[in-house]
Amino acid sequence: MNISTAARTAGLPVKTVRYYADIGLVSAPSRTAAGYRTYDAGAVRKLAFIRRAREFGFSIAECRELLSLYEDQHRSSADVRRIAMKRLAEIAKKRRELRLLHDDLAHLVDACKGDDRPDCPIIDGLGNRHGGL
Amino acid sequence: MNISTAARTAGLPVKTVRYYADIGLVSAPSRTAAGYRTYDAGAVRKLAFIRRAREFGFSIAECRELLSLYEDQHRSSADVRRIAMKRLAEIAKKRRELRLLHDDLAHLVDACKGDDRPDCPIIDGLGNRHGGL
DNA sequence: TGTAAGGTTTCCAGTAACTGGAGAGTCAAT
DNA sequence: ATTGACTCTCCAGTTACTGGAAACCTTACA
Incomplete structure (x- = not known):
């Protein structure tokens, strides 16, 4: 999947998708021989997750925090809940x-x-x- | 009135009050002999107007537009209404x-x-x- | 009168989260 | 073969502030 398809699917501008990898919010995507970024469903899912979290009012830093919870199964869901509750009040x-x-x-x-x-x-x-x- | 009093009264941070004059959104305030900015009720009123407009979702550019209407009695209130209606929908x-x-x-x-x-x-x-x- | 706290000045730099544009390479179709 | 759309990198700009340093001013108190 090319970047524009991935971006459209995730509901983000292409520039923003690149940006998120640039700042290390998501891992760098694999590339075709020509250097085009390629995305699979997992990557798109993560981008959509970020988009939604951003819409929920989470900052990039908080998205990073959530993603680390997302990726580290050892973290407790109470952590996520605490963060989300705070956001909810806001x-x-x-x-x-x-x-x-x-x-x-x-x-x-x-x-x-x-x-x-x-x-x-x-x-x-x-x-x-x-x-x- | 010193800047901190003016800022508190208008509901803005001091830095922001200076900033608004720096970018020419409001006119430069008069100064004391020592160089302190001084504000009168009119200036504070205008700052509060801006704060409120910002809270209403108006960008600085739109505030500028509104302020020009505010200051130019020849502009029609229909202009203001049109701008505000657009904002309202958003x-x-x-x-x-x-x-x-x-x-x-x-x-x-x-x-x-x-x-x-x-x-x-x-x-x-x-x-x-x-x-x- | 000294001094200490706190307010003010300027200036410069940085922040968040993108966004735009140039210039060049690539791909798909006619 | 060439057009048009898509992609790449890189760098610069945006919006609306915000932070910090270094120096100056004011006020209160001893």
């Missing part, structure tokens, strides 16, 4: 924030009629709401 | 994704009992679920 927090932002922006857009008034409430809202200032 | 999308990730990770954490089994379902879940592969 995701929940981000969700709450995002909901607030969404509701607020929606409200402001709603109030801003889209006409040519120069005193758009979106701008005032961004500046004033939520007690920053 | 936030909604992000929220949906985040909810999926949250539910999924929660489910996996729940299934992973935290004992020492080496076959933690979190890892299989990250690798397998959601049809990436």
Whole structure:
């Protein structure tokens, strides 16, 4: 499997697939005689794992940590659970924030009629709401 | 008002406040005789506006755009609305994704009992679920 | 008045996680 | 044979900061 097929299958840009091997997040793939990288299902599976973990909010460093657990059968699943739990709390927090932002922006857009008034409430809202200032 | 007070009031790190002036996102603040930056309520308000816009998912470039609208009374509020609407759709999308990730990770954490089994379902879940592969 | 703590300055370097582009080689099909 | 798509390496740039060093300023306290 060539890099573009592997990348597409894993749901990642080609550049990113190369990058992950460059930084040693995944092991360097084997090459054809011409020097093309080749990927098997296992490699793609690992890339997809990383993509998903990244989408879950895991940093590359944490992906590395998870992959080491993934590869070292001696590590306990409690380790993984602890890491995931921490992430979970962060995701929940981000969700709450995002909901607030969404509701607020929606409200402001709603109030801003889209006409040519120069005193758009979106701008005032961004500046004033939520007690920053 | 010194930079740390301004930064605290606006809800930004000091470094970031300096940075925003460095890149010309806000105008350079006036200085004391000793060279200390001084901020007034207007400057802080603008910084808070930027912080909030950033939290709303606006990039620095978009903040610049919004600030220009903010400062140029001749621009129509429809412009601002158009920009904000686009952002709103993106936030909604992000929220949906985040909810999926949250539910999924929660489910996996729940299934992973935290004992020492080496076959933690979190890892299989990250690798397998959601049809990436 | 001395001094110690803490705030501020500039500058330069580094971070995360890619992303873009040049220039050259390779493969598949017409 | 040549076109077009794909791949290679390498290096540079991106975004939005963040960290650290070395020096200067301010304030409080003894």
